[in-house]
Amino acid sequence: PTLGIVVVAAGSGARLGGAEPKAFVALRGVPILERALRGVFDSVEPAQVVVVAPESHVKAARTIAERVAGGASGAITVVAGGSTRQASVAAGLAALSAEVDTVLVHDAARALTPSALIDRVARAVRTTGAGVIPALPVTDTVKRVGPDAVVQGTVDRSDLVHVQTPQGFPRADLEAAYASATDEHTDDAALFAAHGGRVSVVEGEARAFKITTAWDLRRAENVLGAQTA
Numbered sequence: 001p002t003l004g005i006v007v008v009a010a011g012s013g014a015r016l017g018g019a020e021p022k023a024f025v026a027l028r029g030v031p032i033l034e035r036a037l038r039g040v041f042d043s044v045e046p047a048q049v050v051v052v053a054p055e056s057h058v059k060a061a062r063t064i065a066e067r068v069a070g071g072a073s074g075a076i077t078v079v080a081g082g083s084t085r086q087a088s089v090a091a092g093l094a095a096l097s098a099e100v101d102t103v104l105v106h107d108a109a110r111a112l113t114p115s116a117l118i119d120r121v122a123r124a125v126r127t128t129g130a131g132v133i134p135a136l137p138v139t140d141t142v143k144r145v146g147p148d149a150v151v152q153g154t155v156d157r158s159d160l161v162h163v164q165t166p167q168g169f170p171r172a173d174l175e176a177a178y179a180s181a182t183d184e185h186t187d188d189a190a191l192f193a194a195h196g197g198r199v200s201v202v203e204g205e206a207r208a209f210k211i212t213t214a215w216d217l218r219r220a221e222n223v224l225g226a227q228t229a
């Protein structure tokens, strides 16, 4: 395949407070990583899927990935991540096979991401030849606040968005950006842009929200309703 999808799942999930790393916490009976991989494997274009797992959970991640992939398990690679998300993405990129020319980087924690979003981002990267990220408008009013808890002003939200994953890039450009990155960035698009890359947005999906806290896990459970498998 010429599409590579790096699914980062090596976080500890400290803010979720489960006994296991976040990607291995059950969401209505199915691990978060497994839910995320279902969306990935339901996307239309054949892809090499690289799962980046905590060192302690590489084997468990492989078992989950093979279960989701079924017959397509040849297209799966599982590697150990690093101490930051950025290090984990770098480990995933290093495992891509030679023929991959387009890379999506996706958070396993966005467990309910619809496959249509993955398709949308992949297509847009190929059309634009640049970075592509899913975004949704900011709906809350945004304030700037001083250290004394005093509100300093209201930020114009008309051109603000909040962004999701998967984030897609031409492979060579993303690898070049990673090779010269020294600072930590909060997402791949920021790292890419810091090294001169152009990034545009496509419409995001409400269901692609990230599970960070126990509240987010409850929300995901509610979205799934009574569904257990």
Ligand code: C5P
Residues within 6 Å of the ligand: 008, 009, 010, 011, 012, 022, 023, 052, 081, 082, 083, 084, 085, 086, 088, 089, 106, 107, 108, 109, 110, 210, 211, 212
């Ligand atoms: O912590 P947060 O939920 O923002 O992390 C986003 C994604 O990055 C998660 O899917 C998490 O597993 C992954 N991650 C990682 N390696 C780290 C930290 C986070 O793969 N060291």
